[in-house]
Amino acid sequence: MTSLSQSTDTRAAMNSKTLYLRLLRYVLPHWRMFGLSIFGTIVVAATEPALAALLKPMLDGGFVAKDPTLIWLIPVLLVVVALLRGVGGFTSAYAISWVANRLVMDLRDAMFRKLVSLPTRYYDNSSSGNLIATIAFNVSQVTDAGTNSVTVSVRDSVTIAGLLGYMLYLNWKLTLITLVIAPGIVFIVRQFSRRLRQTSREIQRCMGHLTHVLEEAIEAHKVVKIFGGQRYESQRFFDAINRTRHFSMKQKAASAGNESLIFFIVSIALAIIVYIAFIQSAANETTVGGFVAFITAMLMLSSPLKRLTGVNEQLQRGLAAAEVVFDLIDQPSEPDDGTQALDKVRGEVTYEHVAFDYGDASRPALNDIHFTISPGETIALVGPSGSGKTTLVNLLPRFYAPSGGRILVDGHDIRSISLEALRANIALVSQDVVLFNDTVAANIAYGLRTGAAEADIIAAAEAAHAMEFIREMPVGLATLVGENGVRLSGGQRQRLAIARAILKDAPILILDEATSALDSQSERHVQAALETLMQNRTTIVIAHRLSTIEKANRIIVLDKGRIVETGSHTELLTHNGIYANLYRIQSALGKDLIDA
Secondary structure, eight states, rough: HHHHHHHHHHHHHHHHHHHHHHHHHHGGHHHHHHHHHHHHHHHHHHHHHHHHHHIIIIIIIIIIIIOOOHHHHHHHHHHHHHHHHHHHHHHHHHHHHHHHHHHHHHHHHHHHHTTTOHHHHHHTTTOOHHHHEEEIHHHHHHHHIIIIHHHHHHHHHHHHHHHHHHHHHHHHHHHHHHHTTHHHHHHHHHHHHHHHHHHHHHHHHHHHHHHHHHHHHHHHHHHHTTOOOHHHOOOOOOOOHOOOOOOHHHHHHHHHHHHHHHHHHHHHHHHHHHHHHHHHHHHHHHOOHHHHHHHHHHHHHHHHHHHHHHHHHHHHHHHHHHHHHHHHHSSOOOOOOBBBBBOOOOOOEEEEEEEEEEOOTOOOOSSEEEEHHHHHTTTEEEEETTTTHHHHHHHHSSSSSSSSSEETTTEEEEGBBOOHHHHEEEEEESSSOOOOOBBBBHHHHGGGTTTTHHHHHHHHHHHHTTTHHHSSTTTTOOOGGGGGGGGGGHHHHHHHHHHHHHHHSSSSSESTTTTTOHHHHHHHHHHHHHHHHHHTTTEEEEOOOOOHHHTEEEEEEETTTEEEEOHHHHHHHHHTTHHHHHHHHHHHSSSOOOOO
């Protein structure tokens, strides 16, 4: 972990310019609004030296010389400057806010589009909490670097240039003393930049971990309660927020130290300038108005200087966030080199000497798997936990790629078929039912079937024996099911998932323990629906229920990633092997056949 962090820091230090320019490319499409903001910023910046410039004629011409023209002109000019400042400030603030919000929206859109195209292995190796934090929290930090830092830099650079120019006009000797502090400020900013970037990265990592802990506690609230894990989870969450606080204080200390040191250097320069100005005044080398105007201009330098040094904190925080954002956007999508766009396939599936491992070739999950499923045939996969049943079916829709061998559909290597075309021909119903916080109808008519006719949705729900409880809901098909169907029973959720597969009408069907969450009564309804669904479809079944396995055309028994037995229910019982042993265990205990 340490070496990873160090390599990240080194990469970031080397590529800050590239990272920043890439970030600005997301701002470029909105250049009109961005330019309007810069224009407003320049107007505001130009009023700063104008206010200081009005002091000298006001004091020397108005109070000392009592010039009648200046007596009415100065107040008018003050109102004009204030009006310009107000209009410019509003224009700048509104325009940059518009650009910043579009920047966040565009980056979130790009990240989510990437997210849904990432391979399954990425999800296996990533924390959902970190992914959520990146999209929800980290991306908002990017606006500081992409928009705010630019406008602040432009505004304050113009302000400083204008004030320095006016100061040179008033008293070039005193102005040179002011310029002496510049190298010291640059040195301090550089020293603190590294610290600010590092703490920003740590804060974002902490936010990802905090989100992860929070998400687990919410999703597992029943387990937490029943096993008395409240104190343990509370301590985990406290540790996460305390670590976040720790690095936030480190960041604040670096920022405050940066500003304090710069203010101290400016104060020393101011003291020297005041001393020299007194000497010049005694020698009649400056007027009261000139001196007050110069000191005012110099004091006015402190605010833009402070903001310019503070913008470094924003910039480093934004660049640290941009690293995480672009790291996600740059992740390789699912490989999809297939070019064949098949229509509805017949459903012949062949596994040719397929092997697979999860990154450790010495411990393969599947080894030399070889069999063919004829169109319309139903096979059942049987075996003890960890035998490779789910892994085997996950290879068919290319959630993973085989490490050896190949898989054919209707004689075509699935690698030559586009992902869209391949998956359009496969329907999946698993024991882990996924429903979205939407209506019943939207969960049935999901994805490619979005917008399906209500009659088709009802027919699918009827076939899945789901309409009997849907009709009892407050608004029927328009009823919201809650997060992951929390308002439904396990059996009801399973029947909606089956209705979704029925509506898709795919020629290849994968049933991964599709009836495991059902009670006996629900199982009878759903089993009847499944039998109708399975007709004339190539079906691969992973099941606990004996009834499903008995009716399969063939049963393939897996053990430690290999096929050890193949045959019908009767043939395997006669063979008296692993399947027969599992059958006897279930019969003796009166439980499910397989503990998958």
